Every structure is written in C-alpha cells, then in structure tokens.
Amino acid sequence: MLPSGGVLPAPRPPRRRWGSVHPAVYPWFAERNDRMRNLRIGIVGAGTGGLAAAAFLARDGHHVQLLERFDEARPVGAGLLLQPTGLACLAQLGLDGRARTLGATIHDLEGRTVGGRRVLAMDYRRLRPHLFGLGIHRASLFTLLHDEVVRLGIPIATGVEAVRVEHHANRRSVIVDKQGRHHGPYDLVVDASGMRSPLRRLLGGRIRDRQFTYGAIWAALPITDRWQRRTTLMQCYDGAPVMIGVLPIGRLPDDPTERCAFFWSVRVDQREAWMAAGLDAWKARVAALWPDVAPILDGVRAPGDLSFVSYADVVIERPYCPDLGLAVIGDGAHGTSPQLGQGANLALTDALTLAAALRRDETIEDALGNFHAARRRHVAFYQLASRWLTPFFQSDSRVLGFVRDATFGLASRVPFAEGQMLRTLAGIKTGPFSELDPGDWSERYATRSRRFTTLPASSSS
Numbered sequence: 221m222l223p224s225g226g227v228l229p230a231p232r233p234p235r236r237r238w239g240s241v242h243p244a245v246y247p248w249f250a251e252r253n254d255r256m257r258n259l260r261i262g263i264v265g266a267g268t269g270g271l272a273a274a275a276f277l278a279r280d281g282h283h284v285q286l287l288e289r290f291d292e293a294r295p296v297g298a299g300l301l302l303q304p305t306g307l308a309c310l311a312q313l314g315l316d317g318r319a320r321t322l323g324a325t326i327h328d329l330e331g332r333t334v335g336g337r338r339v340l341a342m343d344y345r346r347l348r349p350h351l352f353g354l355g356i357h358r359a360s361l362f363t364l365l366h367d368e369v370v371r372l373g374i375p376i377a378t379g380v381e382a383v384r385v386e387h388h389a390n391r392r393s394v395i396v397d398k399q400g401r402h403h404g405p406y407d408l409v410v411d412a413s414g415m416r417s418p419l420r421r422l423l424g425g426r427i428r429d430r431q432f433t434y435g436a437i438w439a440a441l442p443i444t445d446r447w448q449r450r451t452t453l454m455q456c457y458d459g460a461p462v463m464i465g466v467l468p469i470g471r472l473p474d475d476p477t478e479r480c481a482f483f484w485s486v487r488v489d490q491r492e493a494w495m496a497a498g499l500d501a502w503k504a505r506v507a508a509l510w511p512d513v514a515p516i517l518d519g520v521r522a523p524g525d526l527s528f529v530s531y532a533d534v535v536i537e538r539p540y541c542p543d544l545g546l547a548v549i550g551d552g553a554h555g556t557s558p559q560l561g562q563g564a565n566l567a568l569t570d571a572l573t574l575a576a577a578l579r580r581d582e583t584i585e586d587a588l589g590n591f592h593a594a595r596r597r598h599v600a601f602y603q604l605a606s607r608w609l610t611p612f613f614q615s616d617s618r619v620l621g622f623v624r625d626a627t628f629g630l631a632s633r634v635p636f637a638e639g640q641m642l643r644t645l646a647g648i649k650t651g652p653f654s655e656l657d658p659g660d661w662s663e664r665y666a667t668r669s670r671r672f673t674t675l676p677a678s679s680s681s
C-alpha cells in the first residue's frame with residue numbers, strides 16, 4: 221500500500237515459483253536504474269490505461285505528458301467490473317480504498333435462463349474468502365485516476381488526436397496529430413488510445429482486428445429498492461442471441477444515487493432496427509423476458525439514456541517498436557469482448573508492468589522487450605478465452621446457447637473446473653496451468669495462500 225504521494229515499495233527479494241510470470245511484473249523486483257530516470261514520455265489517450273500509466277511513470281520520476289483527442293478528458297461508457305488484478309494495480313497507486321467507497325462489492329456472478337434455470341454460479345469467495353470484484357461506474361474510475369494525474373502535476377493536452385509517431389533526433393520520437401502539429405520530442409511514446417488505436421499499425425508485424433458480431437446497449441441506471449441482488453452480477457439468457465445483464469456499480473463521486481450498469485446484447489448490424497422498433501416495445505420485450513428487471517428499466521426515459529458499443533478482437537504480434545520508442549498498452553494491444561470483464565484490468569496491469577520494466581532495465585529497448593515478455597502469457601490467455609467464450613453468450617447460435625446451459629452449470633459444480641472458472645473470472649490466469657498472484661502487488665488481493673483477512677466492505681488505502 222502506498223502512502224499518498226509516496227514512492228513504490230522498497231524492493232523485496234525475488235520469489236519465483238512454478239507457473240509464475242516474468243519478474244518484470246513485480247515492481248519491487250526492480251532495482252532502480254538511474255540511467256532510466258527522468259525519461260520524457262508522451263502518452264496517447266487519457267482512458268483507463270493511459271491515466272494509470274501516467275500516474276505510475278510520473279511517480280517514478282519521469283516527465284510525462286498525456287495527449288487526449290477530446291476537448292476535455294472524460295469517461296466513455298457505463299460501468300465495469302474490476303477484478304482482484306485491477307484492484308491490486310489501483311492499490312499500488314493508493315487508489316483502491318477510494319474505488320471501494322464509490323463502487324459496489326461484487327461477491328458472485330449468476331446466470332439464469334429466461335425460464336429461471338441457473339446455468340452459471342461463481343462466487344469469488346470460493347477461490348479465497350476475502351476476494352471480490354468491484355462494480356464501478358466508469359466516471360468514478362476515471363475520476364480516481366484523473367485526480368491522481370492532476371495531483372501529480374501531469375499535463376494533459378486535450379483536443380489532440382494523434383495520427384502517427386515519427387523519428388526525431390537523438391533516438392527520440394514525436395507524436396503528430398490530425399492538424400499536423402508535432403508534440404514532443406519523447407524518449408518513449410505510450411499508445412493507450414484504445415480499441416481503435418491509429419498508432420498500432422506503426423508496429424509492423426501481423427495485426428488482427430476483427431469486430432465481434434454482437435455489441436451491446438448500455439446504461440447506468442438507478443438501482444431500485446426492490447432489486448435485492450446488490451452484490452451479484454446477474455445475467456439472463458435466452459439462447460446465445462439474448463443476454464441481459466445487471467451489474468451494481470455503486471455511485472458517482474458527486475451523486476449518492478446507487479446505480480447499476482444495465483446491458484442488452486444487440487447484433488451490430490441490427491442496431492438501426494433496434495432503434496427503429498422504439499423504446500417502449502423494447503422495454504416491454506425485456507420485461508417479458510426478465511420481469512424483475514422492469515423497475516430498473518423505468519429509469520430509461522429516452523433513447524439518449526442508452527449507448528451502443530461494439531468491440532473487437534485485437535491481437536498484435538509485438539506491442540512495441542524499439543525503433544520508434546513506441547509501446548502499445550490496453551485495448552489497442554489486446555481488445556477483447558467485455559464478456560469476461562477483463563479489459564480495464566488488463567490495461568491497468570499493462571501500465572504497472574511497463575513502469576516496472578522501465579524501472580529495472582538499462583535501456584528503453586530492453587524495457588520494452590521485458591514488458592512484452594512479462595505480459596505475453598496473461599494477455600494471450602484472455603484473448604483466447606474472449607474469442608472462444610464470447611459466442612456462447614453473444615452469437616446467433618442456438619447450439620452454443622444450449623451447450624452453455626447444459627454444461628457450464630454442471631462444470632461449476634466440479635471442484636477443479638470451478639477453480640479454473642473462478643481463476644479465469646478473477647483475471648489471474650496466464651495459461652492453462654499457470655497464474656499470477658495480485659498479492660504480489662497488494663497483499664489484500666492475494667490469491668495464493670497467505671494469512672487471509674476478511675476486509676470490511678470499504679476501507680481506505
């Protein structure tokens with residue numbers, strides 16, 4: 221746990237274990253390397269990954285500048301689920317306590333068919349009694365990270381839409397924006413511009429960028445008194461084409477209203493048809509499928525209360541280009557569907573790992589290589605899981621919906637399978653038989669056996 225404004229923890233002796241990930245993941249392995257202090261770093265994108273990276277890197281003494289395309293840095297989207305991995309990263313920044321006061325503790329995930337049959341039941345506490353997820357409004361997560369960036373005095377240049385990175389003298393690079401303005405020069409450019417990154421094409425190598433067939437309609441709605449499941453991510457399915465989700469996400473920093481993120485699957489090519497059908501017809505359909513959710517839906521008054529998002533399966537061969545001094549983090553490097561609730565957690569872990577690699581290595585090139593080595597297996601596991609599992613929850617296939625309903629519930633009753641499903645949910649898998657331990661970043665989110673304590677619902681860091 222970091223004291224506010226403090227430095228990262230003093231180095232601890234390495235503890236490598238079978239199945240553990242590369243040591244660059246663990247910041248305290250990083251003997252501080254003076255030659256790599258005071259780097260000039262430009263970060264493109266003030267989203268989850270960019271803000272976190274800025275905070276980690278500025279705390280290490282680098283000169284960081286954030287560039288954001290919007291005229292004002294702001295959150296996009298409704299709510300998300302932070303896993304123990306993401307929470308442990310926030311803890312390294314001293315921000316998890318405030319996140320927990322704003323967000324909603326999530327103990328379990330439950331999926332039912334429209335007929336009421338339970339087909340998915342996963343409880344974090346069955347992995348470790350103290351573990352939980354945190355449903356949080358995007359604006360709350362954004363505010364936490366943004367406040368920290370402001371507190372650290374990191375400048376944010378807004379209205380800057382980066383389009384490319386170019387060489388400059390002395391192995392430095394500049395960022396060129398849409399108006400042709402040059403920003404920098406920088407020793408390192410971090411691309412955190414999200415799913416539709418315009419910069420990742422500069423990396424060379426193979427890039428896969430495939431849009432998922434289904435997207436989602438999202439809204440952050442007041443949670444009603446009648447809604448009992450305040451600590452559960454609830455999902456309701458009708459085959460694979462229909463999925464409805466309700467995730468408690470706590471409150472906004474300036475508004476005490478308790479909210480939930482409401483989710484409805486829509487085929488990307490049927491978005492217009494969905495809008496044309498009208499709000500009332502849609503609300504009636506949702507209420508017929510899942511009557512309990514009808515009072516929450518009353519919070520939707522106009523189409524503008526809902527937003528549509530689509531997502532892509534993004535895989536890049538190598539998330540850095542040593543020649544340009546460019547690293548890509550977050551969705552730009554590994555976009556996934558939100559089904560597994562991992563994207564923001566992966567972005568936060570990227571940010572932590574990149575800072576750790578820069579702290580440890582002798583050159584930027586070595587640091588980028590070690591950053592990639594440290595992240596590769598974790599990222600690859602979730603990319604694969606997202607690609608394979610999403611069609612079971614969002615696709616046109618009746619067969620996959622049937623298979624899910626017939627097998628997932630059974631599997632979660634087999635201890636080994638349940639353990640694997642919980643580890644996947646908690647964001648810790650780095651391969652079929654390996655995992656990382658967020659306890660290496662913050663003891664309170666440890667997933668390996670240590671002396672566990674049950675934490676109160678919210679405590680400050």
Ligand SMILES: Cc1cc2nc3c(=O)[nH]c(=O)nc-3n(C[C@H](O)[C@H](O)[C@H](O)COP(=O)(O)OP(=O)(O)OC[C@H]3O[C@@H](n4cnc5c(N)ncnc54)[C@H](O)[C@@H]3O)c2cc1C
Binds near residue numbers: 383531
């Ligand atoms: C519906 C939905 C639900 C989700 N639920 C979850 C969940 O439960 N748990 C979870 O962990 N993740 C979830 N995610 C994924 C998560 O939101 C993303 O993985 C995460 O926000 C990625 O962070 P990022 O920093 O890579 O990108 P973003 O947060 O998207 O930030 C990118 C930033 O870059 C800026 N930008 C873009 N292009 C440029 C440019 N050219 N120049 C300058 N600035 C630019 C953007 O304006 C933005 O501010 C969900 C996503 C969606 C769509």
